[in-house]
Structure formats: structure tokens, C-alpha cells
Amino acid sequence: MNEFMKVAKELADTNIIDNEGGPFGAVIVKDGIIVGRGDNHVLINHDPTAHAEVMAIRDACKNLGTHDLSGCVVYTSCYPCPMCMSAIIWANIKEVYYGNTKEDAANIGFRDDFIYDFIKNNNEDTNTLKLINIDREETIKSFEAFKNKDDKTIY
DSSP: OOHHHHHHHHHHHHHHHHOSSSSOEEEEEETTEEEEEEEOOHHHHTOTTOOHHHHHHHHHHHHHTOSOOTTEEEEEEEOOOHHHHHHHHHTTOOOEEEEEOHHHHHHTTOOOHHHHHHHHTTTOOTTTOOOOOOOHHHHHHHHHHHHHOTTOOOO
16 A cells, blocks of 8 residues: 555545544645645544644644645545545645545545536525625735735735
8 A cells, every 4th residue: 555545545535434524534735755644634633624734734734834735746635525526726735645536425425526516507596695896996906906016925
């Protein structure tokens, strides 16, 4: 078994015993060294964003002192959900190795299909989420101020 996937699996297995979240684990690797670890903490943290990949990204960013994880690789026990996939992309990670498939996750009760469908269908399913644009004429002023700021950092 791949040494990094083994650590991700061990993190997932620990969660089965600890009941801190679902059976998911992930590690972030840079230059052959684990720089971030995460297991699912949704239940213990009362935080629906505390998925293994997000926790590993937070840990790696803290450990490396950066928000940019270019050059890093993710090893995760399961195919990333849409939120985790987005976080991985935002972190500039270009490679993910995963163990279980999203179908495997669905078979044990974790269903992400409706989110993939929501995104694919251009957010038209108002039973899943209603997106309503309001007050843009005021909120755009913040964006304009940022655009004109000389010392801004784009990430």
C-alpha cells in the first residue's frame, strides 16, 4: 500500500472508533514529506466544512506558513466532495490520489450527487439552494475599492 494513502486510511479508521466525523482521512505531501494531516471533524467540531481534505489543507497551510500549496499533493481515503475539490483547487494543488470512489461513499450513506447535479445544472434547483442577487449596486463598491487598492494581494 502507498505509504501516504496508508496514513490517510489510518486517519479514517481512527474516526470510526472516535466518532468525531465520517470515515475519511487525508494528508498533504510536499517533496515526499507529509506537511498536513486531516480527518473528518464534522461531528466533534459541529462544523459541516471540517472534512478531512479541508482539515489537511488548514494544517498544511499553518505548518508551511502560506495559503498557496503549489507543489503539494493530496492523498485522501475517498474521492473529494465538491467542497473539498474546490478547496483543493483554491489551494493550488494539482494532484490528488484517492482511495474510495464517490459511489463507495454513497453506498455507506454519504451522498454528494445532488451537489454535483446542482452545479452542473447552473444552480437551477431551488429545492437545493436559492441564490438571489440583491444590493449589488452597494456591494460592488467594495470590489471597486479593492480593484483600485495599490497594495492588494490576489490569491
